[in-house]
Amino acid sequence: MLTKREELFGGTPDEYLSHKEKYENSTRKAVILFSLLRKIQEENNTDLTNYRNLLSGVLGASISQDGSPFGLHYIMFMPVFMSQADEEQQERWLHRALNCSIIGSYAQTELGHGTFIRGLETTATYDPSTQEFVLHSPTLTSYKWWPGGLGNTANYCIVIAQLYSKGECHGIHSFIVQVRDEDTHMPLPGIKVGEIGVKMGLNAVNNGFIGFENVRIPRTNMLMKHAKILEDGTYVKSKNSKLIYGAMVFVRVVIVFDSVNYLAKAITVATRYSAVRRQSQLKEGEPERQILDYVTQQDKILTAIAGCFAMKMNARMLWDTFNVINDQLHKGNMERLGELHALACCLKAISTSDSSLFTARCRVSCGGHGYMVSSTLPATSALTTASCTYEGDNTVLLLQTARFLLKTWRQIDTGPLTPTVEYLKTVSAPGFSYKWENSIEGIIRGFQIVSMKKISSCLNLMTAKVMSGMSQADAWNTISIQLVSAGESHCRAIVISTFHEDMSKAMRSMSASLAEVMGQLVELYAVYWTLERLGDLLEYTSISGADVVKLRSWYEELLRKIRPNAVGLVDAFDIIDELLQSTLGAYDGRVYERLMEEALKSPLNAEPVNQSFHKYLKPFMQGKL
Ligand SMILES: CCCCCCCC/C=C\CCCCC/C=C/C(=O)SCCNC(=O)CCNC(=O)[C@H](O)C(C)(C)COP(=O)(O)OP(=O)(O)OC[C@H]1O[C@@H](n2cnc3c(N)ncnc32)[C@H](O)[C@@H]1OP(=O)(O)O
Numbered sequence: 235m236l237t238k239r240e241e242l243f244g245g246t247p248d249e250y251l252s253h254k255e256k257y258e259n260s261t262r263k264a265v266i267l268f269s270l271l272r273k274i275q276e277e278n279n280t281d282l283t284n285y286r287n288l289l290s291g292v293l294g295a296s297i298s299q300d301g302s303p304f305g306l307h308y309i310m311f312m313p314v315f316m317s318q319a320d321e322e323q324q325e326r327w328l329h330r331a332l333n334c335s336i337i338g339s340y341a342q343t344e345l346g347h348g349t350f351i352r353g354l355e356t357t358a359t360y361d362p363s364t365q366e367f368v369l370h371s372p373t374l375t376s377y378k379w380w381p382g383g384l385g386n387t388a389n390y391c392i393v394i395a396q397l398y399s400k401g402e403c404h405g406i407h408s409f410i411v412q413v414r415d416e417d418t419h420m421p422l423p424g425i426k427v428g429e430i431g432v433k434m435g436l437n438a439v440n441n442g443f444i445g446f447e448n449v450r451i452p453r454t455n456m457l458m459k460h461a462k463i464l465e466d467g468t469y470v471k472s473k474n475s476k477l478i479y480g481a482m483v484f485v486r487v488v489i490v491f492d493s494v495n496y497l498a499k500a501i502t503v504a505t506r507y508s509a510v511r512r513q514s515q516l517k518e519g520e521p522e523r524q525i526l527d528y529v530t531q532q533d534k535i536l537t538a539i540a541g542c543f544a545m546k547m548n549a550r551m552l553w554d555t556f557n558v559i560n561d562q563l564h565k566g567n568m569e570r571l572g573e574l575h576a577l578a579c580c581l582k583a584i585s586t587s588d589s590s591l592f593t594a595r596c597r598v599s600c601g602g603h604g605y606m607v608s609s610t611l612p613a614t615s616a617l618t619t620a621s622c623t624y625e626g627d628n629t630v631l632l633l634q635t636a637r638f639l640l641k642t643w644r645q646i647d648t649g650p651l652t653p654t655v656e657y658l659k660t661v662s663a664p665g666f667s668y669k670w671e672n673s674i675e676g677i678i679r680g681f682q683i684v685s686m687k688k689i690s691s692c693l694n695l696m697t698a699k700v701m702s703g704m705s706q707a708d709a710w711n712t713i714s715i716q717l718v719s720a721g722e723s724h725c726r727a728i729v730i731s732t733f734h735e736d737m738s739k740a741m742r743s744m745s746a747s748l749a750e751v752m753g754q755l756v757e758l759y760a761v762y763w764t765l766e767r768l769g770d771l772l773e774y775t776s777i778s779g780a781d782v783v784k785l786r787s788w789y790e791e792l793l794r795k796i797r798p799n800a801v802g803l804v805d806a807f808d809i810i811d812e813l814l815q816s817t818l819g820a821y822d823g824r825v826y827e828r829l830m831e832e833a834l835k836s837p838l839n840a841e842p843v844n845q846s847f848h849k850y851l852k853p854f855m856q857g858k859l
């Protein structure tokens with residue numbers, strides 16, 4: 235009798251399963267995992283705070299690098315319900331979703347549209363004679379494409395469609411739609427549903443497609459917490475049309491936590507392997523050195539560790555900010571919705587792009603063995619690059635942040651600013667003076683000035699172009715590279731200052747030795763990004779060549795100081811071997827034995843001579859083909 239652990243983590247490695255077997259195996263594992271999680275849910279209420287903790291447990295415990303066919307049920311189907319269904323609808327559906335007696339997905343993206351959601355083509359036309367909506371996919375490009383779990387797993391999904399009533403289009407709204415029979419799991423009439431095929435990664439998420447041929451759903455299947463359709467077809471507007479986008483804000487907040495989880499796995503593997511791997515001699519005649527002793531290796535890995543700690547603290551700040559503003563939204567106060575959206579956009583973009591960048595660095599820092607699937611680094615790299623796209627392409631999200639920053643800058647003199655942008659007032663105030671200094675505070679101030687000056691420059695450029703006769707839209711597009719850069723600079727200023735402030739608070743309750751190491755990580759992160767963004771700082775601050783020379787020495791000194799604690803820092807993530815799933819990163823450091831153990835699991839090693847020798851090779855080598 236297998237233990238739960240053996241059931242979850244034993245068996246043929248996924249990499250040797252077919253696409254179909256991989257899905258079936260991940261569904262088997264998901265059922266075991268989520269049965270355990272369901273017990274947790276039954277003990278907790280389902281408000282967002284508990285829900286997010288549950289979700290991070292789910293994400294953190296997702297036992298396959300390829301994700302889970304239940305992922306979207308937790309990550310979007312339920313959060314959208316909690317934020318967009320009215321009380322009657324929550325009463326009717328939420329408990330069934332929570333105990334997984336129904337499995338849902340979230341169908342927004344179509345073959346033809348992912349970013350521009352106002353351009354989605356799926357229609358939901360209200361028929362007052364039957365008090366139903368008619369869901370229809372008018373074109374191939376209107377087919378929903380990507381929804382996780384939709385291929386073969388979900389029997390319900392939330393569909394985002396253009397709402398028509400009394401001949402008028404009211405824009406995109408959310409509808410709950412049953413897609414498969416709850417007993418037979420057969421697709422319901424008028425529904426064409428399937429799986430989209432093999433992807434770069436996340437091949438257990440079971441992303442699917444769905445098309446509707448005049449499928450009728452009751453009026454009460456429109457999620458009506460915000461906007462409504464009355465029985466006679468009268469449309470009742472939402473207090474704010476952007477509230478329908480609320481679930482995307484929540485998921486972007488979750489993704490920032492998720493990006494930290496992925497990066498933590500990658501740097502745990504790369505750091506432990508770099509401590510085990512010995513290669514080359516520093517001095518003739520000496521034993522080969524741990525590759526972690528090479529400063530170039532420290533440059534790749536220790537900065538990633540610092541980045542992981544930095545983003546973890548920023549994920550917590552974002553979650554706290556989300557909770558504060560979400561409470562205000564529930565009370566009808568929309569004042570900070572735009573700020574929350576802008577913050578969620580830039581932090582999702584920067585956390586995922588940093589995670590993708592540093593994970594790729596971890597992969598190459600492990601040489602050939604880092605290219606083995608059994609190292610888990612290729613799969614983690616595929617995961618992090620996906621996160622730069624899903625829940626909003628990073629470029630598009632940074633442009634959203636830039637849009638908010640320009641709007642803020644236009645109003646800079648009309649009153650107080652909201653917390654995440656009040657630095658703009660400080661560094662632009664008359665009489666404000668600043669001389670670059672090589673300190674954390676000096677670096678933070680420098681990044682704030684860069685951000686302010688980029689935003690100001692973008693607005694001046696826009697104004698000049700429009701004055702010269704260019705349309706607002708063309709002017710925006712022409713300078714969009716600079717707009718993205720302004721969004722990134724704003725975010726980097728926030729990340730460094732949040733890391734410094736929150737870590738400083740945390741250090742007050744640490745031992746002196748631990749506080750010293752944590753302080754070194756904050757400095758390493760700040761100095762690393764200063765050196766990475768030297769061009770901006772030279773353009774907009776008084777940093778000098780002499781300052782840069784000292785910064786480089788400071789950086790190298792920090793690498794030297796942090797090196798002895800590198801393994802301890804990643805051990806602190808406490809990722810068990812079963813979740814790490816890595817021949818290179820296992821806690822016991824038996825890298826070579828594990829590489830060989832995994833290799834021998836290859837089906838190609840089951841017999842000494844593969845059948846292709848007799849069928850192909852031998853005739854070929856004997857000139858008979
Ligand atoms: C559980 C088991 C674990 C297993 C899994 C393990 C692995 C984990 C795997 C995955 C984890 C995550 C899975 C994610 C799955 C992915 C799901 C999706 O991708 S769902 C689809 C996501 N799609 C998008 O994000 C689309 C992006 N596009 C948009 O958001 C919009 O189109 C837009 C780009 C913002 C433009 O919208 P619109 O045209 O309406 O806007 P503008 O004309 O620019 O006007 C902007 C004004 O609107 C305000 N606005 C825009 N968006 C929002 C918002 N979200 N919230 C609030 N306000 C918003 C904006 O501020 C502007 O306001 P003003 O300036 O006019 O005041």
Ligand SMILES: Cc1cc2nc3c(=O)[nH]c(=O)nc-3n(C[C@H](O)[C@H](O)[C@H](O)COP(=O)(O)OP(=O)(O)OC[C@H]3O[C@@H](n4cnc5c(N)ncnc54)[C@H](O)[C@@H]3O)c2cc1C
Pocket residue numbers: 306340341342343346347348349350379380381382436441620623624625626627629630633
């Ligand atoms: C692993 C994975 C899981 C997913 N899961 C789901 C899911 O469960 N449900 C769901 O609904 N969707 C899901 N998606 C779809 C995802 O939300 C979209 O892929 C994403 O929103 C990007 O849209 P797109 O793919 O159409 O890219 P596009 O928008 O076509 O982007 C392509 C390029 O065009 C650029 N671009 C687009 N618009 C602009 C603009 N206005 N200004 C400047 N540049 C622009 C982008 O920057 C990008 O470089 C998933 C995607 C992935 C990869």
